[in-house]
Amino acid sequence: MREFGIKPFSELTERIPDPHLLMRRGVIFGHRDFDVVLEAMLKGKKYAVMTGLMPSGRMHMGHKLVIDQLIWYQKRGAEIFLCVADLEAYSARDISFEESKRYAIEEYLANYIALGLDLGKCRVYFQSKNDSVKHLAYILAKEVNFSEMRAIYGFANESNIAHIFYPMIDAADILHPQLEEFCGPCPTVVPVGIDQDPHLRLARDVAARVQKQFNFIPPSSTYHRLIPGIKGGKMSSSRPESAIFLTDSVEDAKWKIENAFTGGRATAEEHRRLGGQPDICVIYALYVYQLIPDDEKLLEVRRACTSGEMVCGECKAMAMDLMSNFLRSHQAKLKGAREKAERIAEMI
Amino acid sequence: MREFGIKPFSELTERIPDPHLLMRRGVIFGHRDFDVVLEAMLKGKKYAVMTGLMPSGRMHMGHKLVIDQLIWYQKRGAEIFLCVADLEAYSARDISFEESKRYAIEEYLANYIALGLDLGKCRVYFQSKNDSVKHLAYILAKEVNFSEMRAIYGFANESNIAHIFYPMIDAADILHPQLEEFCGPCPTVVPVGIDQDPHLRLARDVAARVQKQFNFIPPSSTYHRLIPGIKGGKMSSSRPESAIFLTDSVEDAKWKIENAFTGGRATAEEHRRLGGQPDICVIYALYVYQLIPDDEKLLEVRRACTSGEMVCGECKAMAMDLMSNFLRSHQAKLKGAREKAERIAEMI
Numbered sequence: 001m002r003e004f005g006i007k008p009f010s011e012l013t014e015r016i017p018d019p020h021l022l023m024r025r026g027v028i029f030g031h032r033d034f035d036v037v038l039e040a041m042l043k044g045k046k047y048a049v050m051t052g053l054m055p056s057g058r059m060h061m062g063h064k065l066v067i068d069q070l071i072w073y074q075k076r077g078a079e080i081f082l083c084v085a086d087l088e089a090y091s092a093r094d095i096s097f098e099e100s101k102r103y104a105i106e107e108y109l110a111n112y113i114a115l116g117l118d119l120g121k122c123r124v125y126f127q128s129k130n131d132s133v134k135h136l137a138y139i140l141a142k143e144v145n146f147s148e149m150r151a152i153y154g155f156a157n158e159s160n161i162a163h164i165f166y167p168m169i170d171a172a173d174i175l176h177p178q179l180e181e182f183c184g185p186c187p188t189v190v191p192v193g194i195d196q197d198p199h200l201r202l203a204r205d206v207a208a209r210v211q212k213q214f215n216f217i218p219p220s221s222t223y224h225r226l227i228p229g230i231k232g233g234k235m236s237s238s239r240p241e242s243a244i245f246l247t248d249s250v251e252d253a254k255w256k257i258e259n260a261f262t263g264g265r266a267t268a269e270e271h272r273r274l275g276g277q278p279d280i281c282v283i284y285a286l287y288v289y290q291l292i293p294d295d296e297k298l299l300e301v302r303r304a305c306t307s308g309e310m311v312c313g314e315c316k317a318m319a320m321d322l323m324s325n326f327l328r329s330h331q332a333k334l335k336g337a338r339e340k341a342e343r344i345a346e347m348i
Numbered sequence: 349m350r351e352f353g354i355k356p357f358s359e360l361t362e363r364i365p366d367p368h369l370l371m372r373r374g375v376i377f378g379h380r381d382f383d384v385v386l387e388a389m390l391k392g393k394k395y396a397v398m399t400g401l402m403p404s405g406r407m408h409m410g411h412k413l414v415i416d417q418l419i420w421y422q423k424r425g426a427e428i429f430l431c432v433a434d435l436e437a438y439s440a441r442d443i444s445f446e447e448s449k450r451y452a453i454e455e456y457l458a459n460y461i462a463l464g465l466d467l468g469k470c471r472v473y474f475q476s477k478n479d480s481v482k483h484l485a486y487i488l489a490k491e492v493n494f495s496e497m498r499a500i501y502g503f504a505n506e507s508n509i510a511h512i513f514y515p516m517i518d519a520a521d522i523l524h525p526q527l528e529e530f531c532g533p534c535p536t537v538v539p540v541g542i543d544q545d546p547h548l549r550l551a552r553d554v555a556a557r558v559q560k561q562f563n564f565i566p567p568s569s570t571y572h573r574l575i576p577g578i579k580g581g582k583m584s585s586s587r588p589e590s591a592i593f594l595t596d597s598v599e600d601a602k603w604k605i606e607n608a609f610t611g612g613r614a615t616a617e618e619h620r621r622l623g624g625q626p627d628i629c630v631i632y633a634l635y636v637y638q639l640i641p642d643d644e645k646l647l648e649v650r651r652a653c654t655s656g657e658m659v660c661g662e663c664k665a666m667a668m669d670l671m672s673n674f675l676r677s678h679q680a681k682l683k684g685a686r687e688k689a690e691r692i693a694e695m696i
Contacts, residue, residue: 087486090486090487090490091486091489091490128483128486129479131477131479131482134479134482135476138435138438138439138476138510138513139438139510141439141508141509141510141513142438142439142508142509142510142511143508144508144509145505145506145507145508145509146494146503146504146505146506146507146508146509146512147505147506149509150505155494156494157493157494157495157498158493158494158495159493159494160489160490160491160492160493160494161489161490161492161493161494161497161512161513161516162486162487162489162490163490164494164509164512164513165486165489165509165512165513168509
């Protein structure tokens with residue numbers, strides 16, 4: 001981790017007032033320059049949070065992780081920039097701009113509102129319609145040559161030019177909050193999974209190359225672990241059986257939990273004797289990442305599991321309850337949220 | 349010529365009512381699909397002419413060639429699209445967008461107005477501000493891979509990404525008049541020098557690849573000979589001694605003509621005996637391309653030259669007179685034209 005310049009997030013946690021549970025619990029495990037953002041936050045100065053959504057597939061519990069962070073930042077004075085990556089969806093997945101728009105509104109933005117993000121106070125934009133981003137992308141593109149891009153993204157002779165150009169749009173997304181017309185140069189943090197780090201490194205590199213012209217502060221980043229899929233592996237909307245979606249029916253969610261991969265032992269006897277293994281358990285991950293916000297309660301569950309006191313059946317039943325409550329409450333909010341998302345999208 | 353699919357323009361000239369002198373005299377020597385444009389023109393149907401200007405250097409007699417054609421087309425019902433290539437100036441020549449704007453207005457657009465182009469009826473735009481063009485460029489970029497681009501433009505690993513992407517902007521410039529929001533699919537002609545043909549071929553190729561989506565008519569093109577430089581070679585604004593600029597003083601223009609390369613013989617005796625060689629003479633080219641619109645008069649000059657009747661001194665004196673008259677009249681119009689160009693640029 002350190003060799004790529006990423007530092008442990010834990011070194012900063014105690015300086016953060018009321019840190020988010022993902023911070024307290026080490027789900028957010030690394031950062032670049034987050035101290036610069038923290039400084040601004042502590043001093044009540046201007047800072048930005050930037051994130052994007054790919055308008056394809058359905059929104060699942062893994063996506064929720066980022067929105068939970070946005071809500072936390074929004075309460076702490078951040079200016080939130082939210083990019084609908086419709087240019088990426090077009091070039092990488094052949095999704096039309098109309099389809100992207102519909103998806104972004106109905107599936108993503110509506111869920112964000114229902115989760116509690118005040119979207120009316122965010123700067124939401126469609127990449128395809130953001131001229132500042134596209135203009136900046138072109139300026140940044142002049143600073144990067146094909147060799148570098150190939151080394152980072154592995155482009156080949158068959159790569160199309162939209163693919164080759166796209167990373168510059170991505171870098172412009174990350175840096176444009178610092179343009180004078182938006183927040184001006186200010187600390188900016190991008191909360192990502194570790195797989196997104198190449199984009200961050202590129203954005204930091206090009207920021208330095210256009211320093212004279214724009215005076216950008218190198219963008220900060222935080223890195224979170226990804227929520228595991230229901231059967232282990234990756235949670236992904238392209239494999240519906242791996243994910244619990246925010247719009248899953250209670251029945252479907254229960255079924256998925258029933259069939260989840262756990263840290264249980266081969267037999268009940270063995271489980272009682274050796275105890276469960278929460279650190280490889282998908283259900284426990286759901287508790288840590290989402291379902292049990294109270295640290296004391298979480299520790300109690302962990303103790304009951306590792307001591308063998310609680311067996312997987314009981315634990316799953318509890319997870320089903322918590323998940324059902326969340327889904328019912330969330331889906332009730334979702335109805336009004338869709339209309340609101342529609343109205344906000346029409347204004348941008 | 350034919351092997352690249354370019355046809356002789358002469359095959360169409362007699363079908364053109366009152367053809368431009370550059371057409372009559374074979375300066376425009378080749379075309380692709382110009383018959384499609386001609387058809388629209390003859391039937392009074394919608395068609396577009398597209399051209400661009402690179403906002404660097406000063407405008408000279410070579411640049412005037414294209415504007416003369418635009419004026420001719422404008423009188424014949426064409427919708428004129430005029431692109432200020434400030435993205436190209438930025439990526440290829442490091443010219444800032446502010447500088448491009450100032451240059452485009454004061455040096456180019458003002459001269460266009462003074463030459464007689466009704467700029468108020470043209471669709472003038474800055475590349476950097478034209479979202480339709482940038483959006484279309486991205487869509488087209490998905491259809492072209494790096495191998496093809498390298499084969500056409502010779503990109504290397506050191507080429508920057510703005511350079512690599514730029515030809516897609518160029519193709520979008522050529523095709524965007526045919527978007528529904530502008531003229532819709534319609535015949536479009538781009539008058540160029542032969543060195544610009546790769547751009548046209550690329551635009552035609554990608555038009556075919558997005559046929560289903562946009563229904564573009566393959567853009568037509570005409571090819572004109574380039575006006576020679578004062579001492580032979582190329583007329584170029586980057587070598588001021590090679591060019592007569594539209595803002596040259598009468599004194600400077602006369603000096604340049606005095607020192608021009610001609611088709612005169614080694615001695616006056618030889619010249620009278622063998623006659624001059626108009627086809628290699630820079631002064632004669634100025635007559636053909638610009639200074640003598642009357643065909644009869646031009647033929648008379650040619651006869652007097654080739655017969656040895658007229659010597660170079662006399663001929664140059666006549667060229668000086670014609671050029672001085674043109675420059676005085678043009679520069680008088682230029683004063684008001686600058687303000688007008690400024691007003692038009694503020695509206696776009």
